[in-house]
Structure formats: structure tokens, C-alpha cells
Amino acid sequence: MKKRTVVLFILIAMVASFGCKKEQKEVVIASKPVTEGYILAQMLSLLVEETTDIQVKQTLGIGGGTSNIHPALLKGEIDLYPEYTGTGWLFVLKKEPLRDAQQLYAQVKQAYQEEYGLVWSGLYGFNNTYAVAVTEDVAQRYGLKTVSDLAKVSSELTFAANPDFLEREDGYPNLVKTYGLAFKAIKEIDIGLRYEAIKSGGVDVIMVFSTDGRLNVEPVAVLEDDKSAFAAYHAATVVRDETLETYPELAKALDLLAGRISNEEMIGLNHQVEILKQDPREVAREFLVKEGLLR
Template sequence: MKIPKLMTGVLTTVLMGALLAGCGGGNNNAAAGNSGEITIGSKNFTENVLLAHMMADLIEDKTDIKVKRQMNLGGSNVAWSALENNNIQLYPDYTGTIVANYYQEETGNSEESLAKTRELLEKDGLAFLDPFGINNTYTLAVSRETAEKYNLKTFSDLAKVSGNMVLGVEFEFLDREDGYPGIQKLYGMDFKQSKGMDHGIMYRSIDDGETDVTNAYATDAQIKVHDLVILQDDKEFFPPYDAGPIIRQETLDKYPELKGVLNQLNGQISDEEMQQLNAEVDVDALKEEDVARNFLIKKGLIEG
């Protein structure tokens, strides 16, 4: 914020104005803090983009920090590398992904997984703030017709007939230890064929009969749209995937106001609300940035 030149006779006023500017006074809604710029990223699926836009909108509304948005960077490992390399300073991620995929450690329940997430990240100069409220855990889904044909209710049921089926999942799910390889070990699943594909194509493929089983998220709107049946993870393979902001500690040290601002999202989003937000983008074709902003306004977190 620029301080206008004043006459030398009002030096005190100038000094006071400079002091106020140093505390960040450019936005009536802004919390006191440093002006500067950070880059927020996201993975390449709707929910993650929505969450990233929410964080960006909150920061812009509550602070003087300028936000650069780098959405749809790619899969989990791409976003993680961007954070490690300081190409981005903040993005939304999931406790299960962090613990099991990035660090190859055991998770536990939601509380244990959150504690382990923070412990692991701290060693690498990163921090995980308060969770948003959603637990976007993985699951497996089949068409209603397939579920009825084979009387499928659980993952164990699926394992018994997996040799007759084609698995169609996201590319990274085929290789991640908290994905297909881990399921194979625990349940003994051995599909006739497994195919990697983009998230948006998975549901079309199962509708067209090209695949029989797909991975899905608990908050995915497409589950209802395509009338899929979610199978029970009866051996509890998938860990909790509680979503929240992951940020570089040096960024948090530089802009300590970010913690309080981002923690305003703590517990604000239920699984059902996230399904609806995802549907507004994936089904109703609304823009992610508009859906995210409207949600914040509805929750009273920012003004319309």
C-alpha cells in the first residue's frame, strides 16, 4: 500500500500512517498482517480445485496477501513435489495420502492419522492445519446390475469373483501402495484386466460396460449420478482421508495470520455438502471458482 506524500509539518501523521500500512490496512475485511504473495495449488480433480479456491478466497478476503492460483497441477505426487520445491506454498491434501503415500507409514483412525500427519510433516518443514470436515476416503464401486448379479456387498465378496471382471481406475491408483497393490495383498483380488484412466472417464467406462469395477471417493457426486453401489471395505484397508490445508512452515512463519484465516474452514464441510458442491461443477457445469465462493458466502465466511 502506497503512503501519499504529506507536508513536512505533519511528520507525525506520516509516521502513524506508515505504521498502519505496515500492519496491512488495504482491505476493510482484512486481518492485520504482512502484504506479500503466495501461490496456492491444487490436484487435478474437482474437489481439490474447489477446496483450493476456498482457501484462496478466504486469504484474499481476510488478509493483504496476494494469491496466485495454480490449479489442476496433476496427481498427488505432482502437487507434493511442487510444494517441496516451493513452486507452490499451499494446497489442500488428505491425511491418508500424506501418511500412506508420501511417507509409506501406517495411519490409524482419523485422530491418529492427523497426529501422524503433523509429526511427519514437521520434520520436512511443512504443516497441516485444521481439517475441513470431509473424509474423502477411497472405496470401490460397481454398477447396480453387477452388484445384484454377483450379490456383492463387501470387498471380500468382490475378491471371490474378481477374476471375471475388469478394473478401471485412476492411473495413480494402480501404483499407489494405498491403492490397488495394497488391496490385492489384503483381499487377494486378481482382476481379469486392470486399466488406468482419467477420473472423468472411469464412470463413462463402467456405464458403457467396458469396465466392471472402479475406485471412487466418498464425496464423489458421480456415485449418485451413475447409480453405483459402494462396496463395504470389510477389512478396513483404506485409511481416513481427512482433507485440510498443507503449507510450508516458512510461509506460515512469514504470514502467521494464515493459520487463523484458514482454520475458519475447520469442520465447515460435511461429506454430503462436498458431494453437492462437486455435483454443481461435474453435473451442472458451474465454474469451480463460483461454486467455491458461493459456498463461503452461504457459510458466512466472506461477504457477497
């Protein structure tokens, strides 16, 4: 009788254990192999882990970025990741550029839902797009505040950028077409050497990304793109519709970041990780606590 009782107890325990494993909630969060992607993915992970009972599995720094993450998302291998409106519109949907940032967001959001069953969360707030920067000396000497100002004196200055920017249609060719720039000279440089090139005095103007962590410490002035030559790259979370249907509580957690991160704040966060070599997860947690999103 005792043996039967023990066996019955073991069977009940096994069934209970199996049931718990089957009901375990889990989502996979991915990121691109860039500093900003790591920080944002850690923010999303912390918010999901600490405001829901969903477990997070991370797949961070995926090589190829969107070109590999997007297909994995469609297959269900990934549930969500941080993406940019300009990337979704131009690279994934292969549409013509839209200059109005709000229209771009609305249309990319609608197209993703209709074509892929993917949902865009509210925009985080910052716009990591291309930008043009000059040395502080050049900005003061010529009174430069906008790219239109730069166009008037571009024939006296040397511009430098990586080959990809110089060749891609939405990069340098579009910049020249929009503003009528005609630089004295153009130099091709590795993307990682832009700031060294301008500090050395070898060039006067460089291409930067508007949330570069080094903008906090380098002697450069970012010029306003007053004619909106560059597409908007506002960041938000892209998540599978099926995942939201399975875990409806996830939507509230993801939208906690909506409107929370300005360009200046993203520059600061990138600076902490890129320049000060701080841990992305700790930087993310500190920011969320400061914003009152975590305790």
C-alpha cells in the same frame, strides 16, 4: 518558501507511500491441478480475504501437484495449500501405511512440524481416498455392500482401473492382498474413461475416488472398504510456520473449514464444477455463505 513546502510535502507523501507498500500483508495460496483443489483454494482465499486484512495471491493448478508444491512451500514461494494426510505420509514422508485415520493425521502433523516447519490445520471433514464401485445391477444381483462381499463373487466379474492404480503398491496389489480378490478379468483403462467403461457393460467393477463429482449422476454403488485397505486421504490446509508467526490472525481464518465438509458435500461441490461447469470461486462462496462462514 512555497517551493520548499511543496518539495517537503512530496517527500513526506513518498515516504508514506513506501511505508504502506512495505507493510502490505500478502500470502500465496496454491492448489493442485484438480477440480477439488481449485474449489478448496478458492474457499481458503475467500476466508482469508474476507475475515482478515491479508491480501491473497493465487497460484492455482500447479502441474505435478505435491511434487512441485511441497518444495516451493519449503522455499517460501508458497504460503499454504490444501493437502491430504495420505499424500503427506506416503509420498512426502515416505512412511509405511497407517490404517488408523486419526493416528495418521496426528503423526503426519507432528512430522511436518518437526521436519519441515509446516503446520496442518484442522481436517476439513471429507476423505478423498480410493474406493471400489460396481454397477447398481451388480450390487443388487449379488447383494454387495462391502468389498468383503465383493470378494466372494469376484471370480464372476471384470475389474477395470488405470495403470497407475494397478501398479502402485497401495492400490490394486494391496486391495487384492487385503481381501483375497480374484477377478475373472482385469482391464487397463484411462482414468477418465472409468465411468464410460462401466456404463457400457464392458466391466463390472471400477476404481473411483470417494469424492468424484460423477458419483452423483452415475448408476454405480460405492462399496465400503470394511477392512481399511486404502489409506485415509483426509484434506486439510498445510501452511508455513513462518507465515503464521508473521500473520497470527491467519490461523483462525484457516481453521474455519475444520469439520465443515462431508464426503457428500464434497461430491456435490465437485459435481457443480466438473459436470455443471460452474465457476469454482462462486461454488466456493455459495458453500461458505450456506455454512455461515461468510455473509
